[in-house]
Amino acid sequence: MSEYTKEVNRRKTFAIISHPDAGKTTLTEKMLLLGGAIRSAGSVKAKKSAKFATSDWMELEKQRGISVTSSVMQFEYEGYKINILDTPGHEDFSEDTYRTLMAVDSVVMILDVAKGVEAQTKKLFKVCRDRGIPIFTFINKMDRFGKEPLELFEEIEEVLGIESTPVNYPIGMGPTFKGVYDRFTKKIEYYADGENVGTQQVEDYDDLQKQLEQTADQATIDQLIEDLMLLDEAGNEFDMESVTNGNQTPVFFGSAISSFGVPTFLEHFLEMAPSPSSRESTAGTIDPTDKEFSGFVFKIQANMDPSHRDRIAFLRICSGKYEKGMTTYLDRTGKQMKLAQPQQFFADSREAVEEAYAGDIVGLYDPGVYQIGDTVCGNKDIFSFGDLPQFAPEHFAKVRPKNAMKHKQYIKGIQQLAQEGAIQVYRTPHFEETILGAVGQLQFEVFIYRMQAEYGVELVMDRLSYQVARWVTKGEIPEKAMRTSTSMVVKDYVDRPVILFKNEFNLEYFQNQNEDIDLSEKPPRN
Template sequence: MVSLFAFWYKNMIQTSEEIRTSDATAGAEGIVREVKRRRTFAIISHPDAGKTTLTEKLLLFGGAIQMAGTVKARKSGRHATSDWLEIEKQRGISVASSVMQFTFDDCVINLLDTPGHQDFSEDTYRVLTAVDAAVMVVDAAKGVEEQTIKLLEVCRLRNTPIITFINKMDREVREPLEVLDEIESVLKIKCAPVTWPIGMGKRFQGVYHLLNDQVLRFVPGEAKAGQDVETLQGGEIDQLAKQCPSEMQTMRDETELVMGAGASFDLDEFLRGQQSPVFFGSGVNNFGVREILRALVDWAPPPLPRATDVRLVLPTEPAFTGFVFKIQANMDPNHRDRIAFMRVCSGRYSSGMKVKHRRTGKDMKLANAVTFMANERTRMDEAYAGDIIGVHNHGQLQIGDVLTEGEALTFKGIPYFAPELFSRARLRDPMKAKQLQKGLRQLGEEGAVQVFEPLIDTSNPLIGAVGQLQFEVVEHRLKAEYGVDAVFERAGIQTARWVTCTDASHLAEFVKANQSRLAKDVDGNYAYLADSGVNLRLAQERWPKVQFFATREHGQQLS
């Protein structure tokens, strides 16, 4: 896969020349040109590392917004653009992935902001299947944290190129060499500093750009997006060394040590996901944001080939393909709508086009697709590989669904994870039962939680989640979006496993003997609900022909 990617990236121009000789010359040329302009990436980090703030500033410097919101400034009515759910505005945390598209330097940027909190890791994992690169934000004071480790492991599964931004240098933080060493030793990825800090906290003077041999001066306060950062070269750097001798000498000693260890930037290693270019800055002060945007445009890969159950799909192919990686209910509270977020993998989307829904085999008309700025949307008339489009969904689309212009294929790698916590919703008003069922079904479809229907008591669904905060978010959304006041009570279940068996009669026997412990998920697959690890092991021993799965891919029918 790695060698194929290197071949693909290096030979993009040659590929376009070959396509130009095909029958559909004009259309193919247009697709190749548009694909090369796309950059699709996610921002990942542990909570409170400054991820959402950096998202805001990238939008600001990209010209997508005029004024960045502040997560802390809730009294003034300002909040992060990407945090659009009411509960996000109240708590100042991201609980749902957001998609934002803007243009910078003739590149179309698709930016996906992900929840940092571990309770929403499943949503983040799905988003990472839809991107071609990632920006990892590290708190310079705290270094590598637990959620960052988990997210980078997911990126490593697909060799996703990673750009590292070490944030909060305007504070008293750890020594940069120490943070760099921790990233390399814990995350097992080589670091190649592109900028290096000059001091920290109140003594923070800016950064030295190793590739350009320049000093970028830091000025406290939020610089405006159109305002140029003061750049020093040659004798001006020597003058700064006289003003700040200690900080400049430390910077020179450290960069000499780093470069002597062979940590120079290598584009090929970056594209293979083996090396990460490192930038230092202060997101809240807009310092270092331009350099991240520049790196994404210059170094991040355009849309990559995608693996399916049949073959690799190249982004420059003329036939349209795409997959749904997220569904969001009630983005517009006035219309109670549902939007399916789709990653375009090849070809060109055009309004009104007809596609084949792979799971059902039915034809669909794609009309009025939208592009996003968090929950704000604009109608999109065309889209290309790498773009994230929103498709109005009336219940026919699920996470993992594939839409194509005819070819039967399924994109790989969009998993369900077995929940670790289970609850049942108890209504305060029994007359709201229908609204509860509708709300849970729609929130289950979008992946906010997993909803299981027990075989014995179909009227009392089970809600499964990875973390407790998911239940709190669903409780809040049920009340705000569906008018349902409910509380969640623990169900006494420790874990779930999806089950299947190649012997249909044996599976039927298993189902009959275990009805009280079985439920069906949103796709109608059987799941075994165990109240303890001992119970699960006993079931596996008693039914050796039955397979128990801790994960399954979306759209994969197990039973």
């Protein structure tokens, strides 16, 4: 095996998904602590403390205790090069999460033991299933009361439509929680007072029962043995091929806040999770061990360093090796590009990259040339990895600067934040009024906050009653339809016509009246 192939195989690039408050950011931090990447974990709940979640780098996230951006964290652990993408937990930012899921090779799904499979988890899970991404499940907060394990397995299978196989199994729950039993290694991991207080190897279930008699009550032991025997008899047999194909999820139990179960989970995960895999493109299948460099932009972030007002395009490397100063080509324009100042990230901190391989995420300094979904190729034989998911906005608002003297900063801020893809910007044809479109209401709050914090511009915002946006891809809009009581024609940031409708009924009526006009839910790439 070549050194290049070894480097690719030791990469593990994954995202962590969950419903808000299930413990996603906490689990991320505990993994970073294990890898020695940070010295202490900040709690998103301890808002009076100076410590905050490492991956929640934006000030608003610190204040609200939620993740609304996708952070990238990279570190070495046990010979592996790990790339963790901590995704937004709030559903209003699911579009950012969906695009991030295009850049990973596997996913860790966190469930709250008390709540099980929640609405946001279902949405994110569907994207994983559609792509066949391997999914690993961590059931969190076992030191609290919650649903019975067998009930959770049934819920995973019925609601998400995927087989579940527990790798370890909880010994009790809440006040009776005494640890987990690893079904693969036949090892007990003891839990007491919020800590791992040791491990013990056992030979069989009789030995397991005997060893637990000094720690757990008899009812807890009896329930454990009964459940384990039932799983052996009627449970899903572990199948690595099914896991790799995204048809079976290995399940782990623990408590992320106390770090219990996290080392064991990470150990099993790194053994099971796939290294970078091949990807389909317009030129056919691209293998990660192909020597020709390629990758795609899945995220753009402005002002990660407010003092420099920079703009970073996040690139997932799919094949080849990045080397400093290399020349590449952009699929959308065909232009030659030098990969200027690539960086690797740890939340908001960064360092220059000398080399990177398939599976790695690098940040490219972007003077405004990249767009989300761009493919970067190592030579003139340009191809594309295809478009990334994009949602049509459902909420609209008119904005203007409170202080007219801030117009220059206002225009710059609007342009830069629109290019990130989290919010869409339109202008009315005649008066050049600014209209914002968002998938969720929270995006407006974040936009207002960032305009003031990063550009010094206070906004006045008036909500609009439109719910649907469609791009005009063919045909001329009749004059009488330019602005009515049920629709409004605007231009997007590259002057493409977009029609905003009050609701789906108005959209359908317009289409019936104008059959020669083609409308699209997402903008064509330009």
